[in-house]
Amino acid sequence: MLDRTPENFIALKNIEGQHVGIDLPLNQAHFPVPFYQGLEYPPPARGGWNIVHIGLTLPQAHLIFVCPEGCLRGVVLSAAELDLAQRFSTIAVGEENVLEGDMEAQVIEGVSHIIEELPQRPPAVLVYTSCIHQFLGSDIDLIYSQLRQRFPDIDFTDCYMFPIMRKSGPNPVEMMRQQLYSLLTPLPKDQMAVNIIGSDYPLPHDSDLYQLLTRHGFSVHEIGTCQDYAAYKQMAASSVNISILPSAIKAGELLAKNLGQTHVYLPLSFDYGEIEARLAKLCATLQVPYTPDKEAVAQAESALKQAQAVIGQTPIAIDYSAGPRPLSLTRMLLTHGFNVTDVYADAFEVEEQADFDKLQQLKPDLMIHPTEDVQMRVASRKRSEKTLAIGQKAAYFTGSDYFVNIIEGDGMYGLSAITRLAHLMTAAFETPKDTAALIPVKALNWGCSCVL
Amino acid sequence: MKHTASIISRYTADISGVCSALYELGGMTVMHDAGGYGSLYATHDEPRWYDQDSLIFVSGLTETQAILGDDQKFLEDTIQAAQRLKPRFIALTGSPIPMVIGTDFPALALEVAQATDIPTFGFNTDGMHPYTTGIDQALTAIATRFCTEALPKTPNLTVNLLGVTPLDFSVNGTVSALTESLAAHGITVHSNWAMYNDLDALKKASQAHVNLVVTTGGLGVAKLLQQRFKMPYVVGMPYGPALMAQAVTAIQTADQTGVNQSILNCTKGADTYFIGETVTTMSLATAYQQATGQGSRVICPVDAQSGLLTENELTAHDEDDIRDCLKTATTIVADPLYQPICPASARFVPLPHEAFSGRIYHDTMPNLVTDFAPFLQSLV
Numbered sequence: 002m003l004d005r006t007p008e009n010f011i012a013l014k015n016i017e018g019q020h021v022g023i024d025l026p027l028n029q030a031h032f033p034v035p036f037y038q039g040l041e042y043p044p045p046a047r048g049g050w051n052i053v054h055i056g057l058t059l060p061q062a063h064l065i066f067v068c069p070e071g072c073l074r075g076v077v078l079s080a081a082e083l084d085l086a087q088r089f090s091t092i093a094v095g096e097e098n099v100l101e102g103d104m105e106a107q108v109i110e111g112v113s114h115i116i117e118e119l120p121q122r123p124p125a126v127l128v129y130t131s132c133i134h135q136f137l138g139s140d141i142d143l144i145y146s147q148l149r150q151r152f153p154d155i156d157f158t159d160c161y162m163f164p165i166m167r168k169s170g171p172n173p174v175e176m177m178r179q180q181l182y183s184l185l186t187p188l189p190k191d192q193m194a195v196n197i198i199g200s201d202y203p204l205p206h207d208s209d210l211y212q213l214l215t216r217h218g219f220s221v222h223e224i225g226t227c228q229d230y231a232a233y234k235q236m237a238a239s240s241v242n243i244s245i246l247p248s249a250i251k252a253g254e255l256l257a258k259n260l261g262q263t264h265v266y267l268p269l270s271f272d273y274g275e276i277e278a279r280l281a282k283l284c285a286t287l288q289v290p291y292t293p294d295k296e297a298v299a300q301a302e303s304a305l306k307q308a309q310a311v312i313g314q315t316p317i318a319i320d321y322s323a324g325p326r327p328l329s330l331t332r333m334l335l336t337h338g339f340n341v342t343d344v345y346a347d348a349f350e351v352e353e354q355a356d357f358d359k360l361q362q363l364k365p366d367l368m369i370h371p372t373e374d375v376q377m378r379v380a381s382r383k384r385s386e387k388t389l390a391i392g393q394k395a396a397y398f399t400g401s402d403y404f405v406n407i408i409e410g411d412g413m414y415g416l417s418a419i420t421r422l423a424h425l426m427t428a429a430f431e432t433p434k435d436t437a438a439l440i441p442v443k444a445l446n447w448g449c450s451c452v453l
Numbered sequence: 454m455k456h457t458a459s460i461i462s463r464y465t466a467d468i469s470g471v472c473s474a475l476y477e478l479g480g481m482t483v484m485h486d487a488g489g490y491g492s493l494y495a496t497h498d499e500p501r502w503y504d505q506d507s508l509i510f511v512s513g514l515t516e517t518q519a520i521l522g523d524d525q526k527f528l529e530d531t532i533q534a535a536q537r538l539k540p541r542f543i544a545l546t547g548s549p550i551p552m553v554i555g556t557d558f559p560a561l562a563l564e565v566a567q568a569t570d571i572p573t574f575g576f577n578t579d580g581m582h583p584y585t586t587g588i589d590q591a592l593t594a595i596a597t598r599f600c601t602e603a604l605p606k607t608p609n610l611t612v613n614l615l616g617v618t619p620l621d622f623s624v625n626g627t628v629s630a631l632t633e634s635l636a637a638h639g640i641t642v643h644s645n646w647a648m649y650n651d652l653d654a655l656k657k658a659s660q661a662h663v664n665l666v667v668t669t670g671g672l673g674v675a676k677l678l679q680q681r682f683k684m685p686y687v688v689g690m691p692y693g694p695a696l697m698a699q700a701v702t703a704i705q706t707a708d709q710t711g712v713n714q715s716i717l718n719c720t721k722g723a724d725t726y727f728i729g730e731t732v733t734t735m736s737l738a739t740a741y742q743q744a745t746g747q748g749s750r751v752i753c754p755v756d757a758q759s760g761l762l763t764e765n766e767l768t769a770h771d772e773d774d775i776r777d778c779l780k781t782a783t784t785i786v787a788d789p790l791y792q793p794i795c796p797a798s799a800r801f802v803p804l805p806h807e808a809f810s811g812r813i814y815h816d817t818m819p820n821l822v823t824d825f826a827p828f829l830q831s832l833v
Contacts, residue, residue: 010782039513039530039534040483040510040511040512040513040530040531040533040534041488041491041511041512041513042510042666043488043491043492043494043495043511045495045496045502045503047492047495047496051782067550069466069547069579069580069581070463070464070550070580070581070583071465071466071467071468071493071549071580072459072468072489072490072493072549072578072580073463073464074462074464074465074466074493074497074498074811075489075490075492075493075496075497077462077463078462078496078497078810078811078813080808081790081813082463082813086460086461086790086793087460087793090458090459090460091457091458091463091490092455092456092458093456093458093463093581094455094456094549094581095456095581096552096579096581098456099552099553107456108456110455110495111455111456111457114455114457115457115459118459131549132487132549132550133549133550133553135552136550136553136554148654154738163488164486164489164516165487165514165516165550166516167487167488167513167515167517168515169516169517170517171807215685221588234825238606272608340637346484375510375534375537375538377509377512378507378508378539378540379506379508380507429815433696434567439811441496441503443496447615
C-alpha cells in the first residue's frame with residue numbers, strides 16, 4: 002500500500018501541481034487553466050442549458066434517456082421543470098441488466114414499448130445512451146438499426162449522456178449540439194439561405210449579424226425559431242452554417258461533411274476590430290460586399306459612455322457562464338473606464354489568449370477566482386461595497402443582487418451586443434434582483450421563442 | 454424487465470441519500486463521479502444547498518481514469534481537500550461507472566483515513582438503488598463509528614428521531630412540528646438523525662430511551678442501536694392526533710418493556726391508494742383509517758426489503774406496474790408527477806415528495822404534522 006501519511010502526501014501533491022488558492026492575481030495566473038482541477042463544488046447557479054434542454058429544442062421530437070436510475074433523475078426533472086414531461090421518457094439500467102448483459106435488448110424493447118404507448122407518433126426520437134453502455138461495449142449500431150427497422154416512419158438519432166467525457170472531450174454539450182443536426186438529410190441548396198447553429202437563443206433581429214444577412218437578402222434559419230419538424234428538416238437546404246459558440250464547432254463540421262454546407266465559425270468578441278474582421282470574413286464567404294458600420298460603433302460607444310456615467314467606479318465581477326469570452330468583455334470594459342475587479346473562471350477558451358496577454362499589462366492585479374474549487378464552498382460571499390456582477394456565478398460568489406442575468410452570451414453578437422450589454426449593466430446596477438430565487442432556475446429563458 | 458417510464462419521474466438514488474443524511478454533520482462527502490450526480494444533488498435533491506454550506510463534492514472522474522482503474526487522483530484530491538477543510542469525517546460514495554469497474558470504496562476509505570487521521574467511510578453506492586438505502590447506510594455508519602459508549606439515560610422520556618432528511622420531509626417545518634408535538638406529550642427529542650443536529654448530538658444517542666423510526670432510512674441504525682445498547686424502537690411517523698396518541702403510547706410501552714413497537718396498522722381497502730416511501734406512507738394510510746374508518750392500498754416503490762410490508766402493500770416500481778395497480782382506484786394520493794398515469798376517473802390528491810419531484814412543488818409541500826386535518830378534509 003502507498004504510504005499516505007500527510008507528509009508523504011504533500012510531497013506527492015507537488016507532482017500534480019501546486020495549489021494556488023482561490024484569489025489569484027492575473028499576473029500570477031497560467032493560461033488557459035489557472036487552477037488545479039481537484040474535487041469540484043457545484044455552485045447553485047444553474048441557468049445553463051444541458052443536453053435535455055438542447056434536445057428539446059428540436060420541434061416535435063421525443064427524447065428517451067437510457068441510464069441508471071440516479072442519472073435519469075436529473076434529466077427527467079429538467080424536462081418536468083419545463084412542463085415537458087410528455088416529450089420525455091426514460092429507461093432505467095439496473096444491476097441485473099449490467100450483470101446479464103442484455104443492454105442492447107433493453108434499449109430496443111424499451112424504446113419500442115415507449116413509442117407504442119405514446120399518444121402520437123413523433124417524427125423523430127432522440128435516444129440517449131450513457132457512460133455505462135460505452136463501458137460495457139454495447140452495440141449502438143445494432144440498437145439503431147433495429148429501431149429504424151421497426152419504426153421506418155420515425156427518424157432516430159444517437160445522442161449521448163457521457164459526462165465522463167466532460168474533460169477529455171467531446172463534452173456532452175458539444176456532442177448534443179452536433180447530434181441535434183444529425184437528422185438533416187441532403188436537399189437542393191438555396192444559396193440565399195443561412196443557418197445559425199448551436200446557439201441556445203435565436204439571434205436578436207437588431208444584431209449586426211442578423212441585419213447584415215437580411216440586408217443582403219439572406220433568409221436566416223435557426224432551430225429555436227423552427228415552427229415544426231418540417232421546418233427543421235428544411236435547414237438542410239441552407240448553403241452556409243454560422244456558429245458562434247465554441248461548443249457548436251463540431252456541429253458545423255458535421256454538417257459540412259454530411260451536407261456539404263459551408264461552416265463559418267464567428268466567435269463572440271467585444272473588440273471592435275475582431276467584430277469587424279469576423280463580419281468581413283462572413284461577407285467574403287457569402288460573396289457580398291462588407292462595409293464597416295460606423296454608426297453601430299458610435300451607438301456602442303455612446304451606450305458604454307452612458308453606462309459608465311451611471312456605474313462609475315463600482316467594482317464589477319464577471320464569470321464565464323455569462324458568455325464564452327469573459328476576458329474579452331473585461332478588456333473592453335476596462336478600456337472604457339469601468340472598474341472590473343474580479344473574474345470567475347476555472348479555465349479559459351483558447352481564443353482568449355490575446356485578451357489574457359493584454360490584460361496582464363492592462364490590469365495585472367485583476368483577481369481570478371475558480372468556481373468549482375472546494376474552498377469556494379466556504380469562501381465569504383459578501384462584499385463590503387456594492388458590486389455589479391455579470392453572470393449568475395459572479396452574482397452568487399459576490400453576494401450581489403445587482404447582476405446581469407445572462408448565460409452563454411444571451412444570443413448577442415457583434416457591435417449591437419456591446420450596446421445591449423451596456424444597457425443591461427445599467428439596468429442591473431439600478432434595480433436589484435432576487436438572486437437566490439433567480440439563479441437556481443435551470444435553462445435560463447428556455448422556450449422564449451421556439452414553438453413546442 | 455424493461456424498466457421504462459413513459460412520463461413519470463424517478464426517485465433519487467442511494468448517492469443522494471448518503472449526501473442528504475450526512476449534510477449537517479460537519480463531514481465531507483465525495484461523490485466519485487464525472488459530475489452529473491453533483492449537479493443533480495445540488496439542483497433537485499438538496500433544498501439546503503443555497504443557504505446552508507456543507508462539504509459535498511464530486512471527484513470529476515474521467516474516462517481515462519475509469520479505463521485505467523486509476524484511483525490515485527481521486528484519493529489525492531480527497532486527501533488534499535480534507536487537509537484544507539478539516540472535516541469531522543469523510544464519506545466516499547460511488548456512482549455507476551465506479552461500480553462497473555469494481556472500485557473498492559471501503560478499501561479507499563482506509564487509505565484516506567490513514568493519510569488524514571480523519572474517520573472515513575466508503576459506501577458502495579451505484580445510483581441503481583433507492584435513496585432510502587443510502588440514508589440507511591450513512592446513518593448506520595455514523596452510529597457504528599461514533600455511538601460506541603452506553604451513556605447514562607436521560608431522566609425524562611426521550612427519543613431519537615431516525616431517518617430524517619429533506620428528501621422525505623422537505624424543509625417546511627414538518628420535523629420541528631413533530632419535535633414540538635412530541636414535547637407536548639411529554640417526550641423530548643434527544644437527537645435527530647439527521648436534521649438540525651450536529652455530530653456531537655448524534656454521538657449521545659444512547660442516552661435516549663427509545664428510537665422513533667420515521668422512514669425506512671432509519672431502520673438500520675435503529676437495529677444497530679438496539680443490538681449495541683438494547684434500545685427499543687418504534688416504527689411510524691405520527692401524522693394526525695390519533696396516530697400521535699398511539700405513537701406516544703407505543704414509545705412509553707417500548708421504554709417500559711424494551712420491546713419494539715409499530716404504529717403502522719393500515720388495512721386493505723379497494724378504492725384509495727397512497728404512493729410513497731414505506732414508513733411515511735403507511736403511517737399516512739393508518740392515520741387516514743383512524744380518521745375515516747376506511748382501509749386503503751399503499752404502493753411503496755422505494756422499499757428495499759425493509760421487512761415492514763405486509764400482504765396489503767404493493768411494491769410496484771416500474772411505471773407500467775404502478776399504472777396497472779391504479780386501474781381500479783377512485784382516489785389516489787401521490788406526488789403530482791404520478792398524475793399522468795392515474796385513471797382519469799380517479800380523484801387525484803397531490804402530495805409532493807422531494808425525493809420524487811425534487812424542487813418543482815417545493816413551495817406547496819404540506820406539513821402533515823400541523824396540517825393533517827385540512828389534508829384529511831381534501832381526502833374525504
